[in-house]
Amino acid sequence: MTDSQSRHPSRGFQSRSSQSRGFWAEAWARFRRKPLAMAALAFVTLLAAVALLAPAIAGTKPVLCRYKGRIYAPCLGYFDRRLEPTIFAKDRFRGTYPRNLKEKDPNSWAIWPLVFQDPHRAVRDNEWPGRPANPAKDEGRPNGINLFGTDQYGVDVFAKMVHGTTIALLVGVVSMGLAGTIGIIVGALGGYFGGWIDMLTSRITEIVMCVPTLVLILAVIAIVEKPTIWKTMAIIGATGWTGIARLTRGEFLRLRQSEFVTAARATGAGPVRIMLRHILPNALAPVLVPITFGIASAILTESSLSFLGFGPPPPAASWGSLLNDARSNLSMWWLVVFPGVAIFLTVLAYNLIGEGLQEVTDPRLREARK
Amino acid sequence: MATYLLRRLLLGMLTLVAITFIVYGLARNMPGTPLTVQMGESDPSRKLNPEDQERMKRIYGLDRPWHEGYLRWLGNVVRGDLGRSFSRKQPVTTLIGERIGPTFLISGTALVLAWLLGVPLGLYASARSGMADERATSLLLYVLYSFPTFVAALFLQIVFSVWLRGTAWELPLFGMSDLPADASWAARAADIARHAILPVTCQTYVSLAYDSRFIKANMEEAVRQDYIRTARAKGAGPGRVLFHHAFRNTLIPLVTLLGLSLPGLIGGSVIIEQIFTWPGMGRLFFESIRERDYPTIMGLTLMFSVLTLIGQLLADLLYCLVDPRVSVE
Numbered sequence: 001m002t003d004s005q006s007r008h009p010s011r012g013f014q015s016r017s018s019q020s021r022g023f024w025a026e027a028w029a030r031f032r033r034k035p036l037a038m039a040a041l042a043f044v045t046l047l048a049a050v051a052l053l054a055p056a057i058a059g060t061k062p063v064l065c066r067y068k069g070r071i072y073a074p075c076l077g078y079f080d081r082r083l084e085p086t087i088f089a090k091d092r093f094r095g096t097y098p099r100n101l102k103e104k105d106p107n108s109w110a111i112w113p114l115v116f117q118d119p120h121r122a123v124r125d126n127e128w129p130g131r132p133a134n135p136a137k138d139e140g141r142p143n144g145i146n147l148f149g150t151d152q153y154g155v156d157v158f159a160k161m162v163h164g165t166t167i168a169l170l171v172g173v174v175s176m177g178l179a180g181t182i183g184i185i186v187g188a189l190g191g192y193f194g195g196w197i198d199m200l201t202s203r204i205t206e207i208v209m210c211v212p213t214l215v216l217i218l219a220v221i222a223i224v225e226k227p228t229i230w231k232t233m234a235i236i237g238a239t240g241w242t243g244i245a246r247l248t249r250g251e252f253l254r255l256r257q258s259e260f261v262t263a264a265r266a267t268g269a270g271p272v273r274i275m276l277r278h279i280l281p282n283a284l285a286p287v288l289v290p291i292t293f294g295i296a297s298a299i300l301t302e303s304s305l306s307f308l309g310f311g312p313p314p315p316a317a318s319w320g321s322l323l324n325d326a327r328s329n330l331s332m333w334w335l336v337v338f339p340g341v342a343i344f345l346t347v348l349a350y351n352l353i354g355e356g357l358q359e360v361t362d363p364r365l366r367e368a369r370k
Numbered sequence: 371m372a373t374y375l376l377r378r379l380l381l382g383m384l385t386l387v388a389i390t391f392i393v394y395g396l397a398r399n400m401p402g403t404p405l406t407v408q409m410g411e412s413d414p415s416r417k418l419n420p421e422d423q424e425r426m427k428r429i430y431g432l433d434r435p436w437h438e439g440y441l442r443w444l445g446n447v448v449r450g451d452l453g454r455s456f457s458r459k460q461p462v463t464t465l466i467g468e469r470i471g472p473t474f475l476i477s478g479t480a481l482v483l484a485w486l487l488g489v490p491l492g493l494y495a496s497a498r499s500g501m502a503d504e505r506a507t508s509l510l511l512y513v514l515y516s517f518p519t520f521v522a523a524l525f526l527q528i529v530f531s532v533w534l535r536g537t538a539w540e541l542p543l544f545g546m547s548d549l550p551a552d553a554s555w556a557a558r559a560a561d562i563a564r565h566a567i568l569p570v571t572c573q574t575y576v577s578l579a580y581d582s583r584f585i586k587a588n589m590e591e592a593v594r595q596d597y598i599r600t601a602r603a604k605g606a607g608p609g610r611v612l613f614h615h616a617f618r619n620t621l622i623p624l625v626t627l628l629g630l631s632l633p634g635l636i637g638g639s640v641i642i643e644q645i646f647t648w649p650g651m652g653r654l655f656f657e658s659i660r661e662r663d664y665p666t667i668m669g670l671t672l673m674f675s676v677l678t679l680i681g682q683l684l685a686d687l688l689y690c691l692v693d694p695r696v697s698v699e
Binding site for chain 1: 381384385388389392393396397399400401509512513515516517518520521524525527528531532543640641644645655656659671675678679
């Protein structure tokens, strides 16, 4: 008896007799009863919210302001420099909003971010009326103004981390989206057609698997001109599909002989339709599990690359590059602890989600839990 | 059996050629050559003038397009010559020989420790499955498993090298040995051991967490089989059921896991060796990429790929050995 049915006893009988719940609804109902997995999901949702609202959480540009009779949102400049209204550059604000707003338009008002700190530079003396400059060198212990302390150049660690959340989330989702697509296509082709196609795809998978990932990534990063975080994501995705391909191949091998595929073929469905509409939905659950774990490992890969000094170019700062700064200043423990814990929690959260997903979708494990 | 081995061997050769071809192409197309990267970066005044560069390029064979260079490299490898390192002026085989020991010291110790601790932990977890203490242990292992090594390494460095500085617990931050080469054998061994504690810890905990979870997962699968019910029904005690009936049947996946850990044993971990500046294979690899030291990159890639393929083959063969139901055909 599931939650929803026990809460609506009158509807329970009817819904069970007319239509049983689908596989995914069933899986979700089971997933919801796993406190750890749900906590992990909540954490990732929170991270997504932080990433979206980063400029409103920490920044030195107003979230919204009224200036010379019009309303602007300069904080969008943190997402892309071109989104920052040009009028402020024309009026020589030079990135310093609080004083300039009042001086150049006494009637202006502004809604400020929760924490007045910039992820790209140190806040200067009296930039926010009455507040001293950020401490530089190894002076910047965490305090009320710099929640997570400051780095050697006086840049606020909290602001850097809030703005780095976007990278951490995007890396996982984008690179695994790519890896999942490649892996499913390669695995599906090999598993469904078999024969020489399978021979070829399996060989390619094996070769990519054997090439040391780090060489591959470092070499490709070195080759592409102007490395950006997007290219890093693409490279991680382009090298991380082998496990998914192998699993998909296995599932397709197993399912292509099943009766529903024979039935579909008998109705005249072509191979593409059979693969996409009939086999893939049935193979998706086991494939989704390594993809979720893959997100965790992609985040790890990106942060270790940044840690080794191959991260996105400044000013974009990922959590891993913060750790790289910390290596030469180990006495500044706050440069290690906060980003380190953030990476760890994110990886843990994705692993827990993957684990939960595996438990609710794998019938063998489901029986074991009873 | 012989035909199977022969087929695997031939396929392995093909795979090796493909891998080395890709890596050679990538390495040669990285911007900069060993000459420019090495000298220009540290000191602009030491930059070679164009004529010298051309001359050096000819000596190193870099004036040729990369596919010709690959064929030459391949030809030398077939004759057993891995070439000489550009930046270290030593044969690649000598370099690898120098670095294999330190890496093995770390990864071998870590592997033994991880299995010694991981097998009992995994068995304990499956014996007490569902109880409060097992849940706590499993959760802890899971947390450890998700803990990034480089973060753990930095934490350990902060605690043992910065906070505990000057106490008896202080451990060296990096390197393998501080003592001069003429120190006594025992003193040097003790010094190296002290330096190895942190890297070994870092390498152990991840595999420990992984291994014990792996064992527990396999045990859970095993204890649901009919033969376990039969064993219980005939009156075998819980310990005997666990070791004799269940654990022995989980050995096959364990053997596979052991086979697949072979390349890591010699290849080392780039990140850990980089953080602790440990003079091992991983660090050599990282440095050779940075220095565009093509012969070393290729030598290490070749070795790593050969080990991976041998590990896979070994895993498959051992599989047949421990499970008579599986045959190579």
